[in-house]
Amino acid sequence: xxxxxxxxxxxxxxxxxxxxxxxxxxxxxxxxxxxxxxxxxxxxxxxxxxxxxxxxxxxxxxxxxxxxxxxxxxxxxxxxxxxxxxxxxxxxxxxxxxxxxxxxxxxxxxxxxxxxxxxxxxxxxxxxxxxxxxxxxxxxxxxxxxxxxxxxxxxxxxxxxxxxxxxxxxxxxxxxxxxxxxxxxxxxxxxxxxxxxxxxxxxxxxxxxxxxxxxxxxxxxxxxxxxxxxxxxxxxxxxxxxxxxxxxxxxxxxxxxxxxxxxxxxxxxxxxxxxxxxxxxxxxxxxxxxxxxxxxxxxxx
Amino acid sequence: xxxxxxxxxxxxxxxxxxxxxxxxxxxxxxxxxxxxxxxxxxxxxxxxxxxxxxxxxxxxxxxxxxxxxxxxxxxxxxxxxxxxxxxxxxxxxxxxxxxxxxxxxxxxxxxxxxxxxxxxxxxxxxxxxxxxxxxxxxxxxxxxxxxxxxxxxxxxxxxxxxxxxxxxxxxxxxxxxxxxxxxxxxxxxxxxxxxxxxxxxxxxxxxxxxxxxxxxxxxxxxxxxxxxxxxxxxxxxxxxxxxxxxxxxxxxxxxxxxxxxxxxxxxxxxxxxxxxxxxxxxxxxxxxxxxxxxxxxxxxx
Numbered sequence: 001x002x003x004x005x006x007x008x009x010x011x012x013x014x015x016x017x018x019x020x021x022x023x024x025x026x027x028x029x030x031x032x033x034x035x036x037x038x039x040x041x042x043x044x045x046x047x048x049x050x051x052x053x054x055x056x057x058x059x060x061x062x063x064x065x066x067x068x069x070x071x072x073x074x075x076x077x078x079x080x081x082x083x084x085x086x087x088x089x090x091x092x093x094x095x096x097x098x099x100x101x102x103x104x105x106x107x108x109x110x111x112x113x114x115x116x117x118x119x120x121x122x123x124x125x126x127x128x129x130x131x132x133x134x135x136x137x138x139x140x141x142x143x144x145x146x147x148x149x150x151x152x153x154x155x156x157x158x159x160x161x162x163x164x165x166x167x168x169x170x171x172x173x174x175x176x177x178x179x180x181x182x183x184x185x186x187x188x189x190x191x192x193x194x195x196x197x198x199x200x201x202x203x204x205x206x207x208x209x210x211x212x213x214x215x216x217x218x219x220x221x222x223x224x225x226x227x228x229x230x231x232x233x234x235x236x237x238x239x240x241x242x243x244x245x246x247x248x249x250x251x252x253x254x255x256x257x258x259x260x261x262x263x264x265x266x267x268x269x270x271x272x273x274x275x276x277x278x279x280x281x282x283x284x285x286x287x288x289x290x291x292x293x294x295x296x297x298x299x300x301x
Numbered sequence: 302x303x304x305x306x307x308x309x310x311x312x313x314x315x316x317x318x319x320x321x322x323x324x325x326x327x328x329x330x331x332x333x334x335x336x337x338x339x340x341x342x343x344x345x346x347x348x349x350x351x352x353x354x355x356x357x358x359x360x361x362x363x364x365x366x367x368x369x370x371x372x373x374x375x376x377x378x379x380x381x382x383x384x385x386x387x388x389x390x391x392x393x394x395x396x397x398x399x400x401x402x403x404x405x406x407x408x409x410x411x412x413x414x415x416x417x418x419x420x421x422x423x424x425x426x427x428x429x430x431x432x433x434x435x436x437x438x439x440x441x442x443x444x445x446x447x448x449x450x451x452x453x454x455x456x457x458x459x460x461x462x463x464x465x466x467x468x469x470x471x472x473x474x475x476x477x478x479x480x481x482x483x484x485x486x487x488x489x490x491x492x493x494x495x496x497x498x499x500x501x502x503x504x505x506x507x508x509x510x511x512x513x514x515x516x517x518x519x520x521x522x523x524x525x526x527x528x529x530x531x532x533x534x535x536x537x538x539x540x541x542x543x544x545x546x547x548x549x550x551x552x553x554x555x556x557x558x559x560x561x562x563x564x565x566x567x568x569x570x571x572x573x574x575x576x577x578x579x580x581x582x583x584x585x586x587x588x589x590x591x592x593x594x595x596x597x598x599x600x601x602x
Contacts, residue, residue: 086482087476087482087483088483089482181387182388182389182525182526182527182528183505184524184525184526205507206506206507206519206521208521208524216524217599217600218521218524218599218600219521220506220507220521223509223517224483225483225486226486227483258602262602298518299519299520299600300601300602301559301601
């Protein structure tokens with residue numbers, strides 16, 4: 001199956017305890033598409049401004065991602081600058097400029113509309129709904145969201161949740177959204193909002209999968225002794241997950257999702273090893289296979 | 302093989318958001334011994350005061366734990382009172398009274414000295430060293446420790462670490478002890494202090510196992526939708542781990558430890574379901590087997 005990834009395409013400035021980098025490619029769709037492209041044909045939809053470096057578009061093209069759906073607007077690109085502190089597990093956002101996203105109305109190119117695995121990476125729920133409404137034959141729809149949309153676009157988010165197959169969300173946001181501190185309860189409550197499946201991402205700890213009839217599975221993260229830049233790890237997780245499902249090319253069910261957690265985790269781990277999508281741009285399929293094998297040894301008896 | 306559990310035996314007063322209980326049996330050795338007793342013959346060594354309820358000793362005896370090594374002193378029992386806050390993941394200690402532990406010098410009854418699996422549950426490293434020096438034929442020695450001993454008995458702890466096979470320690474304490482925020486680095490650094498194996502417990506997320514030659518394995522915790530009282534979960538983890546190794550009755554190696562993480566995790570989960578050791582006192586071996594089976598389904602592909 002082929003994959004449509006919709007979300008943000010951004011310019012990021014990022015500081016970590018050991019380094020500082022500017023004018024990087026960021027955005028949920030960029031990371032997710034880079035990750036999924038290793039597994040199945042991937043199309044990306046999003047918007048950038050006149051300032052967006054052509055080299056970043058080329059990075060996507062080099063992974064054979066179809067970039068026809070990236071609209072180039074006259075405004076400035078969506079921009080984020082942030083800083084990671086000691087231990088890399090907390091970050092401060094210094095600046096967010098919505099810019100071209102403000103008036104964005106996603107339009108799918110004709111050849112995108114028959115996409116089968118639909119990845120609604122993190123962006124406004126109304127944009128996610130817009131994209132989904134233009135898909136003619138989705139087989140599986142997975143969406144991510146974040147705290148700001150839970151707080152400001154609750155109604156659109158509620159609507160979206162009734163139209164997707166799976167929600168993927170961070171631990172802190174799952175707790176906020178369901179108003180419980182217990183992750184198992186949170187996962188079950190997420191399923192009551194609409195989707196058949198939900199994943200709660202717990203960062204360096206891994207992820208929890210919830211499905212119908214009490215279905216539950218959990219994985220630990222791939223162990224990294226050093227994290228260069230964790231930005232986009234969750235988006236890459238989403239891309240790896242969608243990629244696996246598309247490549248498998250069968251009806252998506254709970255057993256398939258259990259298996260999809262491994263490539264999802266692996267793609268997140270690669271992203272953490274360098275700034276931006278730089279590690280995803282340099283690895284080969286064989287690197288993924290090697291890490292998948294190591295990962296199985298780290299988690300499977 | 303049989304198991305010697307050394308550690309504290311305490312009286313706990315515990316408050317949670319939903320309940321408050323007094324005069325409970327607590328202490329690292331009490332939890333660990335209750336957990337290990339389901340798997341192999343268990344002996345406990347520790348000290349209580351004249352105020353220690355006989356019913357708590359009977360609770361241990363009902364699990365066929367040999368309590369001959371529990372010294373009853375004229376002083377007051379080691380006492381802890383604490384409170385868990387919303388989400389059960391943070392707690393405040395209201396009072397700790399060392400009492401009889403102050404001048405405690407562990408003495409192993411003669412029949413304890415040939416014990417094979419030695420569990421040095423959390424207590425002062427000098428007491429742990431005392432116990433170990435009285436063991437004539439240990440096959441595998443595992444020790445737990447906590448922040449206060451890292452801060453106040455560093456020298457004894459350093460000595461202990463060269464004499465044990467495995468250290469089991471909490472996430473926050475592993476980070477403090479190794480002065481790194483990265484768990485994978487922390488695990489590797491722990492091995493450099495002496496033991497061949499180390500486990501970092503990550504609470505509701507699970508545990509990470511480190512061994513020689515880069516050996517690594519990780520497990521997620523058993524999913525609980527409701528936690529009544531998490532006190533002693535880590536000690537029960539230790540007991541379940543030791544129990545598995547003793548029951549297996551073979552030379553302890555990395556593959557054995559990987560498998561031991563499952564019963565360890567399961568025993569911790571039971572402990573969280575009630576105050577004190579109350580859940581461990583009521584379950585049957587069949588409950589453990591049932592949960593182990595469910596757990597495999599939750600984590601193994």
